Amino acid sequence: FPQLKKNIIAPFDRRYRRWQIFLVLLVAYSAWASPFMLAFEKVATTNAIIIIDLVVDGFFTIDIVFTFFVAYLDESTYLLVDEHKKIASRYLMTPGFALDVASTLPFQLMYIISGKNINRTVFGMLSLLRLWRLRRVSEMFARLEKDIRFSYFWTRSVKLIVVMLFVLHSTACLHYWMAYHDQLSKKTWLGDLVPNFKEQSIWLGYIYAIYFSISTLTTVGYGDLHAENTSEKIFGIFIMLFNIGFTSYIIGNITNLIVHEATRTSVMRDNSNEVSRYARKNRLPTILRAQMMQHVQLKLKTVELQQEEMLANLPKAIRLNITRHLFQQTVESAYLFKGVSEKFKTHLVDEMQAEYFPSKVNIIQQMEIPADFYIVVTGELEVLTNEDGIEKLWSNLHPADMAGEIGVIFNIPQPFTVRSKSICQVVRIGNSHFSQTVELHIEEGKMILSNFLQFL
Amino acid sequence: FPQLKKNIIAPFDRRYRRWQIFLVLLVAYSAWASPFMLAFEKVATTNAIIIIDLVVDGFFTIDIVFTFFVAYLDESTYLLVDEHKKIASRYLMTPGFALDVASTLPFQLMYIISGKNINRTVFGMLSLLRLWRLRRVSEMFARLEKDIRFSYFWTRSVKLIVVMLFVLHSTACLHYWMAYHDQLSKKTWLGDLVPNFKEQSIWLGYIYAIYFSISTLTTVGYGDLHAENTSEKIFGIFIMLFNIGFTSYIIGNITNLIVHEATRTSVMRDNSNEVSRYARKNRLPTILRAQMMQHVQLKLKTVELQQEEMLANLPKAIRLNITRHLFQQTVESAYLFKGVSEKFKTHLVDEMQAEYFPSKVNIIQQMEIPADFYIVVTGELEVLTNEDGIEKLWSNLHPADMAGEIGVIFNIPQPFTVRSKSICQVVRIGNSHFSQTVELHIEEGKMILSNFLQFL
């Protein structure tokens, strides 16, 4: 990590991250408390709540101060800016600063200090400013969604649930507030069913309000609770307008997740189906058909081990480092490259490719024009000759053994058939790349030939 | 299949698979019985039910024992592990073992043996542990979804229906349980409508409960049945919260299936539209337009027979086997390759390609630079010459006849136009690949020339 100026915190500093997570927990409290305190005034004016509120506000005040000491990432150069002046001016210029301050003022306390003369509802409404803090939750989820350590599915699902609970809670509190402040509280959604609800416990009112909200949100609408007077009907109109969007949002999100999850299975199925249809329509022999299916399934299982495309997108320098790491040892273990210079091996390795074969597949066909030769990495192969249609086992190949090199070196049709005995991984070296490399390094070419003759 | 140690069963053993399917049927019983027995105590304590439960538990006990003798697939090497010790330690380490045992204990019997002194509900709740067995259903569907012998559409649909029925059944049982155990059973969702429901048949109670559950789940919410007391309202809140997710899950799944099904039609339509628009905008003559449309439609019909891309992804060894199987016979039947060595034919076949033409298409144009020649596989072609704008029929080509070879062998512009008479399949041999092969095998080149001269 780059060195920052004194007293400046990096935004990805571990301790700062933890502080942010702690603040998100406080936000959760604020999000729950702000609407609740508005609806249930009795609770809002207890001493315990007022003290908790003050403490929470204190922590957010500390965070406002902190923000002046946190470096930020410049969007055009991708570099961290750690100059005090720039950080301060950037923070002060955004509307975020004003809102941060406004959402930290202790309205509850001001109300009590003011001698409770002013309308309480005004202060209740002002404390809804605390909901500005919710942007921290939204930022946290945006960050989590991009973090591959967390499952995308669960991050999105938790986000949806959190949003839904908050919407429910807020709507319920507003519903209760409306019923409570109605002048003729008999003709309200709650008063109609529970005439003496004001004397009843807060718990009962809250449950009924949540039940009413969710039966509207889910569009169940039993009808046992429903808007009674005009102002409730107007509120209901807005709630339902909002719900149609919100329900669609939930359905859309879940559809997106399901489509995303299902894509992998469908790609796999489509591949298998294609192979199977092709084999059936062309009436390929059963053994060939089985080999094709095995290959498709193996490829799906080993998909993490190949990924040519992903490798092709990496810069050449990184790509070479990877192939060197993967194949250097294999090349060094092969008898053909004993005593050959580092330079030669490095060059050879650059275009090697790993391949997987299921069992019982002919990797090399007798009499085929040599295009590649192989070094065995794992598994076992068998070398066969076909004389007058009768297959004869010549030898077995084990890790570090080579296959097909005779054809390539003498440039003659392959003298043997090579077949996998079990699932196996081999490294493929292309004929043309091999020739090119040998041409560039005549000396090592001779050494390879001598290695080969010795082996024979 | 690989040889396994004695007394070890392969996980894909046919008899073991059948045993697993049998267990899934028992799970279906458990899934139905567990919530039902909780809700309808009268039924739960009949002797028949207790005996059935014991038998089912017995089968699952047997399966626990079996699991110690079933090999498993190692996730990093893709090899079967058949060592007793490893299998046992793997099973004992997972939480699955503890849950398997816990879900097999015969709680019903324990309750009776204990003299029915302990609270019955506790045992009812404990027997919900049996729902752990549902993981077998989930695993079965995961397997079926990947199995191309079963339609993806129907597998997913059946899964959705099964999940929905289970959710409905469970919710209904819980609803009934709540109504039944309420102290003042008049003020319940059911008691309100059917005051004497406890004396009524179980059937009536179950129907009403299912009806209530489904009218909530589908968000119809008629309102004839609805939560009456606070605890029912709390339960309703959770049910509705769950429903909003579950309904979205169903919609998302079905959307996914429809999008998937519709993709093929839309690809087809987009292709046709593109061709049609191109022809219209460029004012191509009607005959050319018709040929283009015919080609697009033919290609869609014969899509299983081509699939270059799928073939390109197979390992070279398998690919060569396929082309050899498909084209060897065609090449052998062609007059030009009579007496030519196996090696030559094998080499030639490696880069052949099958192509389909609708009727009335010019496959070769008189005077065109020769790039390919063709062997007819099915259908009929006509050879035409164009002199002073008048077309004259020269000859007809039938399966095993060749077209365009004159141009390729003498490297002169094609002397004839070749046109398909009906839908036909031909094998295409590229000029450059043919030359290369002949260069490698001078002797066979001569033989081909002599074949050709004889034919003339």
Added chain:
Amino acid sequence: FPQLKKNIIAPFDRRYRRWQIFLVLLVAYSAWASPFMLAFEKVATTNAIIIIDLVVDGFFTIDIVFTFFVAYLDESTYLLVDEHKKIASRYLMTPGFALDVASTLPFQLMYIISGKNINRTVFGMLSLLRLWRLRRVSEMFARLEKDIRFSYFWTRSVKLIVVMLFVLHSTACLHYWMAYHDQLSKKTWLGDLVPNFKEQSIWLGYIYAIYFSISTLTTVGYGDLHAENTSEKIFGIFIMLFNIGFTSYIIGNITNLIVHEATRTSVMRDNSNEVSRYARKNRLPTILRAQMMQHVQLKLKTVELQQEEMLANLPKAIRLNITRHLFQQTVESAYLFKGVSEKFKTHLVDEMQAEYFPSKVNIIQQMEIPADFYIVVTGELEVLTNEDGIEKLWSNLHPADMAGEIGVIFNIPQPFTVRSKSICQVVRIGNSHFSQTVELHIEEGKMILSNFLQFL
């Protein structure tokens, strides 16, 4: 079209198609009548209805006879089969034949003939067999969806509406049937609201039934009508189970259509955005930025005229025909190719490409290495020289004029800048393809040179 045997009709024969469409109209009647007659017995037994039913059944009987004379398409060879014996055996083997016959028996008449002794409901249920005819509607929609003369969006939408209306109608009829046949018809969904509904008009009953069905289907569930007795509740459970699937099906389909429609706009926007972001981030000069945006927009407008990919997928023979049709005239009008042989032009045309340029774009840059030259098809270009940074207009190019040929012929850096004055279409001829063609035809090369010198 291929010649068929005598007395055999091709399935795509125009008159046969019309007959099929006529039958679909009769099916629409059957689909409406079958459930309606079951529910409203009074109507079902009027003479008019019985006669109409007999006539409709007559037409379907004729179709069964017809089917023995209609050729079919073999699925593996894609050829029409017109042998009487094969057609007959194919039809008789499928379950379709038995169902076709069963759905044509005149149950209504049989009931009357039988002296109305047997239970009427049995016959009503039997006449539901007519719903088998609905497969014709489903087949028709499957065909329409693949037919690019009809909008996919509207075909799918009409299909959804038709399915929905049929579901509504059937459910409504079943609801009415249940209310009517209830022994204690006061405690039914309808009897509860309209006690004397049996004396009321059929119209009122049908409206109420449809209203009940649709308020359940759309999950509105006002509650003014709802299932009253146990059997209605059971029916309601099945209806709602079906609805959850059906609603999801509608939502899924419409989502599919919207996603499909929106894709084009989003591809366009993504392209524009990418260009715009690239230009902004790299601080490209305004004029270059404007050219890039113009190009992207032009490309979207002229998308039907290019479509390289679509052309690449056509067989070579068809592709050559298209390029010849498009460019032959342009080449003939160009001064450079006066008197040049047909063969040469044909060869040259084969790799030509049309390109569009917005106004004020430099098509050729002074001093650039010549890679292509151009023939103007539509629009106007200006030829400029840049001396000491001052641009001087040299000449204007009009359709049939050429640009950049000097650089290509002498293989020198382009002496002029060529810029489009308005939107224009040009044909591009690649340097290397031109050289190759000239090498193959030395004589015409000389003629081209002489044309060129004359022009100078």
Added chain:
Amino acid sequence: FPQLKKNIIAPFDRRYRRWQIFLVLLVAYSAWASPFMLAFEKVATTNAIIIIDLVVDGFFTIDIVFTFFVAYLDESTYLLVDEHKKIASRYLMTPGFALDVASTLPFQLMYIISGKNINRTVFGMLSLLRLWRLRRVSEMFARLEKDIRFSYFWTRSVKLIVVMLFVLHSTACLHYWMAYHDQLSKKTWLGDLVPNFKEQSIWLGYIYAIYFSISTLTTVGYGDLHAENTSEKIFGIFIMLFNIGFTSYIIGNITNLIVHEATRTSVMRDNSNEVSRYARKNRLPTILRAQMMQHVQLKLKTVELQQEEMLANLPKAIRLNITRHLFQQTVESAYLFKGVSEKFKTHLVDEMQAEYFPSKVNIIQQMEIPADFYIVVTGELEVLTNEDGIEKLWSNLHPADMAGEIGVIFNIPQPFTVRSKSICQVVRIGNSHFSQTVELHIEEGKMILSNFLQFL
């Protein structure tokens, strides 16, 4: 912009665009007023409303006149047509003209002039013709969706909200109209709840109507308001039929937006996951793994700066202008190309590519075969030698310095390792393209060599 004939306005003229936007505002008024005036007759006949209507109609009359002077874009040539006669005949031929005129006739006034003798409802219905003006809103949204200055998400969302509000408003007005014109107004949806609604304020009636409409549209269906008589039930059936489509339309649109938004995040996650899995499975060393992850993240951040594919789709002329703009200065600042001719530099620049590297990545590996060399644009690199496994810092490279040119010029293995110290941008010049360019310009090749020797 092209010059147009006198008195002809271009459709994209700024003042004309503003006039169009002004008309859309008037359409908003019409869309609100037309259904409202039908339902609430009392309001419709006030003088203020009649005058406003006349003024609005006046503006639309002016627009009809204007349309005869606005050029249009020909769909096949993409050119503006500015001939009076063509413009007029095109407008008069479309049904748009007739509808434009019909929707501008002042029906309200005609009603009053006619002495209010004719049925008022007829005129009310006729004034619904004004809804034809809504096509302007639809056209505006179609234009906005394609305009990249506006967010697609918000444009679509606003469109959905506008459509929904209009549907709600219209349905509400029709509901009220039905209740008001019912002969026995007690048995209506509204009269049932508010018997004296005709004497109540318009505001109350409108709120109840909206509330009823939205509780149907969102499928909440509390049941406190519901269709009472047969005609209301029929209307309800159509409303619900429409709603099922409309709700699906909203869900489909929002799903589309969410899927579109989520795609970017998922592509990013998939890339990261793939890299991470590959590294883990192949057990790559931690440092290599970190480099790979850094690269993937850097690539995502700098995605706007690369975009090879987008560049590849631009015509060659524009592409060259861009590369020249981007790299000319970099090449001029490099010591190797001092004094080299403009022509040479232009040629060299044509195939240059910008690349980004995260910190601590080996850009060139000691001993590797030289394939490219680099000019530093931003950031810092370090040059290292590795002797006996110990790395020694040779020098630091800053912007305008070059790396790897020694290997390329002498065609020897790279003598140094070059590693990025911080995030850096370099320009890559391919070995082969460089050699080709030098071959074409022997003189400048010598100059480059002399520059190089001087540097040493």
